[in-house]
Amino acid sequence: MRLLFASLIFSFLIACSSVREGSYEADIIVYGGTSSAITAAVQAKKMGKSVIVVSPDIHLGGLSSGGLGFTDTGNKVVIGGLAREFYHRVYLHYAQDSAWKWQKREEYGNKGQGTPAIDGENRTMWIFEPHVAEQIFEDWVEEFQLVVHRDEWLDREKGVIKKNGEIVSIQTLSGKKYRGKVFIDATYEGDLMAAAGVSYHVGREANSVYGETWNGVQVGVYQHRHYFMDSISAYRIPGDPSSGLLPEISPENPGKNGEGDRRLQAYNFRMALSRNPDNRIPFPKPTNYDSNRYELLARVYAAGWNETFWKFDPIPNLKTDTNNHGPFSTDYIGKNYDYPEASYERRKEIIREHEDYQKGLMYFLANDSRVPENVRNEIGNYGLAKDEFTDNGNWPHQIYVREARRMIGSYVMTEHDVLGAKVVPQSVGMGSYSLDSHNTQRFVTPGGFVQNEGDIGVHPKQPYSISYGTLVPREEECKNLLVSVCVSSSHTAFGSIRMEPVFMILGQSAAAAASLSIDEKVSVQELGYEKLRNVLIEEKQVLENELN
Template identity: 80%
Template sequence: MKFLPSLLIILILFSCKPENTSEFEADIIIYGGTSAAITAAVQAKKMGKSVIVVSPDRHLGGLSSGGLGFTDTGNKSVIGGLAREFYHRIYLHYQQDLAWKWQKKEEYGNKGQGTPAMDGENRTMWIFEPHVAEQVFENFVSEYDLEIHRDEWLDREAGVKLENGKIMQISTLSGHIYQGKVFIDATYEGDLMAAAGVSYHVGRESNDTYGETWNGVQVGVYQHGHYFKNDISAYMIPGDSTSGLLPEISADPPGENGSGDKRLQAYTYRLAMSRHPDNRIPFPKPEGYDPARYELLARVYAAGWDETFDKYDPIPNLKTDTNNHGPFSTDYIGKNYAYPEASYAERKQILKEHTDYQQGLLYFMSHNEKVPDSVRAEMANWGLAKDEFVDNNNWPHQIYVREARRMIGAYVMTEHDVLGAKEVPEPVGMGSYSLDSHNAQRFVTLDGYVQNEGDIGVHPKNPYSISYGTLVPKKEECSNLLVPVCVSSSHTAFGSIRMEPVFMILGQSAAAAASLAIDGDVAVQDLQYEKLEKVLLEEKQVLAK
């Protein structure tokens, strides 16, 4: 009998053990590790809901912490809620003397996109280092006690269980199972949305689809500087079509203007580069480096192009957020078409190809004698920032997925909504950036010259509202899913919506809607908008101007 107490303890402990330690349950399951995922999780917690963030990423924040520190803001007055809180926390960080390790605060130029980077009046800062942004997201995690499951990848083949048009659970490749009442897909790719059988589009619609002007193929449209301003032969031997095409040029015809296709605007890595001698490392020479693949850039230089450093946008501590600029730059044009639908292994290969291309480009610009001496001399002052992305050889952990899948949901935003030709119903946030698409292809003209296509930049006259219907699928397809990143929109409208502040705004609004749908036990499509509007206004979201 003296062993009975011990036996009872063992039995009690055994009976309390979960049936399956790989099964998890919460009111709201968020798939993704982007900025939208974190603001969604915070809002869910603020509304008293249990939430689990199932993140394929180990680092949180997506592009906001992945190199895009020179924020595409547009009209900052329409950025409210947790998005504005994020930029306020960035501001507070840079008010500390310790934040300025490689540069004195008073030496920082405070340059932003049309307005000061550091807005003292509104106590916000819009330009920042990647590691600072990541720490702000991690602080949100700590303060709101968010449950984050990292490096968990959705089983895209059999990992979504639906019953009567509702997602009951999702499972990951590790074998973990997540059950929830409402699910949020906050990925750049829309993997959960697609696996749930929700309708979506990849590529550019024709202009006829929604009666637009700027959709589809746009040959001869040059609204930025990312095109060939001089006649440069597309062939290995200039003027000789029998010699073959130079590398990085497609042999396919561009298509008729206004026609739809499956092409995507180009991806790139936004680089955090340093010009401080003690905080930079030389640009690596990628395996298999071949200078011949950059012959087209050599010809651009030979034609007199001199804008190499125009998008080395300054961020604090003598660093830059380096973006694509010019006819041949960091955008790897035409090499991402398969990415949205590709398997994880195929995506990994696509990312490696983008990395090799971009690292090879930097090495070419730094070392090749066909590059002007002045450019090579300036490149010698730059290197990858030693204190950024330290566990990834100082290379960004997130590629700039400018566009992948886009849901075809309850309401489709088009350029008519963005440009103010329509009144947007049931607003849940606002955008203000231009219809902004990078090039989608590089082709050969009828005269044998090389040219880019797809780059547009049409500015709306005023900020515009974004409809709640863009966040939800058609009810008959799925009644408990919200999609704040791969929103229901045309290619042209998404070119404006796709900014990181907007993703944070929509993530927060999606979580508020999810929480209210749970409270009312209704489908997300049947949520009474007035209830959502009230919560969003209380959370200081800006819904209309």
């Protein structure tokens, strides 16, 4: 009997120990593994706060380490704080001779996106290889002794516990529970925000909602070169509607201009391709490859299009950050509408569908006789970079979620803020990129031709401030949550805000606000802005336009 009792006690103690081992507590809980998440965690530690990064991702850095190495800088003068420190560390890396394994430094050139790739005067570099970015984030983890729990996915159904308008704890699918004083959602999807009951929007608002011009449906608006410039039949047999639509064309009516809808700008993968024969892998043929799904691209070539390589942007070591360009490219248009609110299983399906489409596209370009010979020959000089994404078949581990949920918070940024028609209150950072949306749909015109819709690119006259209210939910919805990626903004404003340097800036500012709200024992909404402003200035964030 005593033996049985002792055994029961021992089992009880083991069970209690397991519960304790599965429970974690810190001042600040950051959910996400993006660049914004890591800068938030670094800032929290700098301000003396304990922090745990709960990351669904194994690899840290999101798109910054997931293939987007040709940085969307906009005006780099307004990129400060930890974001600038990141690009300074990129500069230091490529200052070493050992960094140039596949290419001589002097052969690289100095092309960046609207700015030189290497800025020697300011000791920053804006173009980089994916593995270099990831290592910088890992260096921060080590230097600041960040606690990072990887491959931990929020239980979106019942994993968020709230009391008196505050998040008490979150729980992941593995059963781990995290208690904190303030939480930061730094995911591309906004899962914590949504699970906490915070209002959000998916898709495009009607122009009438915020009095905008560039929101909603934009049929016939062509501001980049990502549309069909020639009249190309949408049907399998040209000119014959009874033959059915070609693959990748929607039968849905595109809607009226200015109307809101649930459509999202397209996603893709930012591939790291290599031109070095010793560091490239030929484009693989997907198991479910069907060349006919790319017939539309064949017709584009037949019409004389010749811009295949316009967005094979050079990054160091004879590699590229390869992005979408043209009417039919790496963007998988219209195939992501349910992604933001989809289950994890459905998201995985969507990601696989995008991967199959894009791998098939590259194989088509390299091998199909309908592709002009000069294009096939040039594509033959490229392949997947052998030394990138080595645990994922050299394919990016992060799909480019250009837009998912967007919070409806204390302040909603709109195109009026971005384009300078309004003075933005309580700045926590700045943006400067154009209102940039990729296409949202591919449809049939009344004449039976194919066309894309949704691509816009409207440039602000000058950099603009981003309000603290964009990071903060309405107080009645949640008092201790900040959102640093799926910020409170309209579709058009988010098209400018959604750049990786800005996400880093906002992650740092969100963590500073979280730390101060803990010190002041107030909600994130009640935090006095002047105290936050002083900290951000001390941390070298750029808050106002000083270019006038």
